[in-house]
Amino acid sequence: MSKRLPRPGQRGPLLTQKRQLKMARSAHAYVRGNTTRFYEWLERAEATLPHGPAVWICGDCHVSNIGPVADADGKVEVQIRDLDQTVIGNPAHDIVRLGLSLAMAARGSDLPGVVTAKMMEQLIEGYEQALSGKSGTGRTRRERPKSIHLMVRKALRRKWKHLAAERIEGLEPNIPLSRKFWPISDAERSKLKTLMASEEVRALVTALSRRDSQDRVELLDAAYWVKGCSSLGLLRYAVLLRVGKSRDPESSLCLIDIKEASRSVAPRDKVVGMPKDHAERIVTGARQLSPHLGERMLASRLNGKAVFVRELLPQDLKIDLERLSQDEAMEVAGYLGNVVGRAHGSQLTIEQRAQWLRELGRNRPKTIDTPSWLWRSVVQLVQDHEGGYLEHCRRFANVPA
Template identity: 55%
Template sequence: MATERRDVARFPAPEARADILERRRTLKMARSAHAYVRGSTAQFYGWLAEADSALVPAGPPVWICGDCHLGNLGPLADAAGRVRIRIRDLDQTVPGNPAHDVIRLGLSLSTAARGSDLPGVTTAHMLEEMVHGYRDALLGHDDSLSEVRAGRAVRTVLRQATHRRWEHLAQERLERVEPRIPLGKRFWPLTDAERDGIAELVASQPVLDLVGALHGRGPHHAVSVIDAAYWLKGCSSLGTLRYAVLLRVGSGKARASYGLLDIKEAVASVAPSAPGAVVPSDHALRVVGGARALSPSLGDRMVPARLLGRPVVLRELLPQDLKLEIDELTREEAVGAARFLAAVVGHAHARQMTPELRRAWADDLRRHRAGGLDAPSWLWNAVVELVGRHERGYLDHCRDFALASAG
């Protein structure tokens, strides 16, 4: 691994990483109510239980995202280069109740609408459209995943993703195009043990096969590690092992290509599993299993492994992989995004169900409507209750963070 050591003395020792990362996570969650949603998965399930989760119907047990908020959906490219909006983060995936994904998405969309100063009636319309989109996907309606109906904000992100190339990925993730990872606030140097472990992992046959397939290389392609670093990335994942690995694929006179690997520790999920569900005890196998069930275009690009004795998931990032970063929504965009994104989730759930289960679950979603609202009362009541608990939790978080910073 030809990694130049660059002023490593100014970076924290490995044993000091956890405290620093926890402070960063706290700061990120305090930036906005929507950012707080991303980092409060454990609180979400606690709030849901306190809000009488017995009122939530038990849908057919399938692999669920477990943390189905806006930031965990976005454009993904498959091995053939096709780009679609799909679930893109499966850290919390478990065989569970699909209603939990629906409620989590409803909370995220409602928080985004409030952050865009949209009136409360817009949230009611969004939940109605969510149910329509989700049911259409369950019932196999051909136009349920039509991006024309997704709203301008979602279509803009998808269009940007489709035209991205390696240079865009390198500039965004590494802040440079030349093949080197810049140490600084986003990347920290590795220990010798981490460097050796990553080199061994990249040389393993499953990883070589994955990289070769994505780069269109034959079975005897050469893969070398150019650089690697500890990666400070995400919100809920801060504090777990995370590494960026820059690869060179190809050798000799043939033109080389570059790749960026994301190695992420797989930790226990906070999402509740369905009663009697068989959950892999190895969290890396659980994450990859859920990804292959929900988002095959992502799951097929993943390898479960172990690094330094811990379960990790390795995947090569592609330029087309983006998260939905929607800062401002109009009413039309909010309603369109709600219907389309719920259809994306519904499609991911439906592909795991028999036709009979899909129809039965779709029928359940039509029952128990709340007054004149064309959405089930359990969804409306759960989202309204959770919005209130989330607002209080966010304000308490900001207060506690401000007091801690002042001290």
């Protein structure tokens, strides 16, 4: 298998081709992989977005970037799980991005347009509920829909064996080379070994409650990770570590994700400062928006590039809305809006939340509960994405894999 896999110097063109093919698989995949085009289209949209408070936003707030996330003690919450595009910016951008993602999921489930309209109503209602009281109180939270509740229960039951089966296709302490894992050079392996031997990484991987802070960390294997969509082409490594002396994989084996931190395409606030280093920006944003994930991340450098490091846990899952019923679609929209609203609201004082709520409530049409700026933005973006997706398929779907 390894003889047929690309050498390190051959990755670039192949990764670009894989990204284009992956985006052609479905309209929803096209939305996920096209953050840059999203903001270009949004800038041309006729709707004027409300100017929200300057807070850390996800910047790429689509459905698959939200899901169950575990903290160092094993507690699981549904939070934002991908912060590559995070900036201090306008929270309305996250609302529209999530609205577009939900609308495309509804179209993929062959739901009528009226359901999409009601999903937008539920999205903004759930978001506003998160701002309606003191941050962290029960009043701000929405009850989990059944599908989300079952996913959280599944996350709580997951063990290392489940993560290994999904990510590295086996329980042995190595990463088998495959279409997902490509060989690395001796120079890359050496630099990864140096990074994994640092005190910062040791502190990160021993932070889990089941490990001792003095545990020894040993690199067992590493590979280039062909993963994601918009990130294909950036540095991405999977590293398998053994932590401590135990041979019990549940407590000793550790799968590390190392990812290049690139410039965010999300519009940032021009007044409020944030870290200039892209890895520091991502980790800082994660700690504000998704504390469970942020406490498990580390900013560093590799091959002269900014990277962020995190341990993958079995409990981390993404929400996948392949087929939705009408009732479930509306419940999920309201709940995810609430998750994002709590992430934004946790950064605001009570007075700031009240002011943002007033701004969100302006210019509401009498016939529907969805703000006109949200509805008009989503409708126009769906049209733009549908046309863009079809053109993308014409250009790339017939390219040999």
